[in-house]
Amino acid sequence: MEMKVVVIHGSPRKGNTYTAAKIFMEAMGQRGNVSFTEFFLPEAVPEFCLGCQQCLSHPREMCPHARWIEPIYQAIMEADALLFATPHYGASSMTGTMKNMLDHLAFFALTVSPRKEMFGKKAFVLTTATGSKAALRPMKKCLKSWGINRVSSTGIRMFTDKWEKMPERKRQKQEKKLGEAARRFYAMKRKKPYLSTRCQYFINRFVIRQYMGIGSYPFEYWKENGYFEKCSF
Numbered sequence: 001m002e003m004k005v006v007v008i009h010g011s012p013r014k015g016n017t018y019t020a021a022k023i024f025m026e027a028m029g030q031r032g033n034v035s036f037t038e039f040f041l042p043e044a045v046p047e048f049c050l051g052c053q054q055c056l057s058h059p060r061e062m063c064p065h066a067r068w069i070e071p072i073y074q075a076i077m078e079a080d081a082l083l084f085a086t087p088h089y090g091a092s093s094m095t096g097t098m099k100n101m102l103d104h105l106a107f108f109a110l111t112v113s114p115r116k117e118m119f120g121k122k123a124f125v126l127t128t129a130t131g132s133k134a135a136l137r138p139m140k141k142c143l144k145s146w147g148i149n150r151v152s153s154t155g156i157r158m159f160t161d162k163w164e165k166m167p168e169r170k171r172q173k174q175e176k177k178l179g180e181a182a183r184r185f186y187a188m189k190r191k192k193p194y195l196s197t198r199c200q201y202f203i204n205r206f207v208i209r210q211y212m213g214i215g216s217y218p219f220e221y222w223k224e225n226g227y228f229e230k231c232s233f
Ligand SMILES: Cc1cc2nc3c(=O)[nH]c(=O)nc-3n(C[C@H](O)[C@H](O)[C@H](O)COP(=O)(O)O)c2cc1C
Pocket: 011, 013, 014, 015, 016, 017, 018, 087, 088, 089, 090, 091, 092, 128, 129, 130, 131, 132, 158, 160, 161, 162
């Protein structure tokens, strides 16, 4: 059976992160029947989140940037696996364009309108940097908050600015590491949800029912999806 993978490139630069992502994708492709749908930022989402909160209080189509978000949303929903690739940019984080895209998808959060489909997906976060891996943490946290079943990651510390400038032995080591991570990711099976996911789910269920109440978008969404009646995992 085909494994559908959505790849989000956090930078338009076809540099180190793109190189690492391609090695990862190629290694995944060697394991079996894998199809990739790629999105390049910022082209795929060229406008900044306006903070209007429409997506948090209405169906996602009300986002003023729905024309950009809809293709990504549809691809994510249909995918079995997600790959997020971003260089590390200062302030311990991902690129601004990646953060902007995640902001546009904030409605996926367990606190708002989680999708059942997420409970069966896996995601991988890939970063490259001169020396930091700090972008992995906020990205993984965000993806776990969507209820994704398994979130894995690797960060490449290059200690130089260009992939080709890495000493031959180090480059081979990084390529091997990426290949192994890709093989593990390909084989990764759905498991029991993370404890943090279960806790968030039940806490939010209580808060949405008790405090947000009838008429609020999260309450109506959770009711419509039967989340108050039974656990959806
Ligand atoms: C604006 C900017 C900020 C960066 N900040 C850091 C940093 O704080 N720590 C670090 O290790 N590397 C930092 N880097 C280096 C990049 O993360 C690294 O060169 C990365 O591999 C570039 O990926 P790319 O070739 O895909 O653009 C920064 C690069 C840029 C352009």
